[in-house]
Amino acid sequence: xxxxxxxxxxxxxxxxxxxxxxxxxxxxxxxxxxxxxxxxxxxxxxxxxxxxxxxxxxxxxxxxxxxxxxxxxxxxxxxxxxxxxxxxxxxxxxxxxxxxxxxxxxxxxxxxxxxxxx
Amino acid sequence: xxxxxxxxxxxxxxxxxxxxxxxxxxxxxxxxxxxxxxxxxxxxxxxxxxxxxxxxxxxxxxxxxxxxxxxxxxxxxxxxxxxxxxxxxxxxxxxxxxxxxxxxxxxxxx
Numbered sequence: 534x535x536x537x538x539x540x541x542x543x544x545x546x547x548x549x550x551x552x553x554x555x556x557x558x559x560x561x562x563x564x565x566x567x568x569x570x571x572x573x574x575x576x577x578x579x580x581x582x583x584x585x586x587x588x589x590x591x592x593x594x595x596x597x598x599x600x601x602x603x604x605x606x607x608x609x610x611x612x613x614x615x616x617x618x619x620x621x622x623x624x625x626x627x628x629x630x631x632x633x634x635x636x637x638x639x640x641x642x643x644x645x646x647x648x649x650x651x
Numbered sequence: 652x653x654x655x656x657x658x659x660x661x662x663x664x665x666x667x668x669x670x671x672x673x674x675x676x677x678x679x680x681x682x683x684x685x686x687x688x689x690x691x692x693x694x695x696x697x698x699x700x701x702x703x704x705x706x707x708x709x710x711x712x713x714x715x716x717x718x719x720x721x722x723x724x725x726x727x728x729x730x731x732x733x734x735x736x737x738x739x740x741x742x743x744x745x746x747x748x749x750x751x752x753x754x755x756x757x758x759x760x761x
Contacts, residue, residue: 578697578740578752628696635685636742636750639708641696 535559535640537629542645549619549649555612555629555642562586563607566632569614572644573625582614583632597623619649655680655741655753662759668729671756673741674722679751681722685744688717688726691755692737701726728758736760 541553555567568583581594582603591603602615612629626646630638656674663669673680673688680686686704689697699708701717704724714735716727724743728735741753 577754578742580750580752633702635683635703635744636687637685637699637702638687638689638697638742639699639702641698644696 535631537631537640537642539627539629539642539645542627542647544648544650545619546651547619547621547649550615550617551619551647553614553616553627553629553645553647555614557610557612557629557631560631562605562610566590566634567605567612568630568632568638569603569612570628570630570638570641571623571625572628573622576625584612616647619647621649623647624649654745654751655743657739657741657753657756659754660757660759662761663728663731664761665731665733667731668727669731669758670728671726671739671741671758673724673726673743673753675724675743675745675751676722679722679743679745680719680724682746683744684719686717686719686724687742688715689740689742690737691740697740731760733760 536558538556563586571579571581581597583592584603600618604613626644628641628644630641684704688701690700691697700711700715704719705717714729739756
């Protein structure tokens, strides 16, 4: 079945770095846009980045531009999010999702918690 | 503050129908047919239940339906069941290929 499994979250101090991973299975990963979506209590959901299958179409929300880098390895069916210069306000649950276009995210991974605190 | 406005809470009794609204602007909800809805149970990931205003993914009950009028989209759940108790989020494509989410609506089944 179509499945996404995230890993890599954890506790990090402000200014630190983390790399999130998302392992995909059950669909043609290389043909799919993929997105990272963050859920912050009190601030809801935000699509912070997406990448096309061919990696020539990449988007970052203003809130993470210049600090986060999305990438993928189609040979490993894996999606990544390198997060640098982390801030307290980056704290939240990060989900990877297959992006079927125009707000159609299906499925989502189980999420991985990122906590930025000193 | 979320760009799309949803009521914070709605409630209904088993068997009843409820509707959740999602209000935006002519630049997002009102601009095209790309409104989706997600259901999220506590501790779980969001799940797509409606896309392109009124389409249901395979496996989603026909008790869930979507519609849109002007700048407001709506999710209707008919024949309310205890398992429907969850948080519901709307999402809309906006000009510039930006995706906006609503702040979420907590549905309580009485």
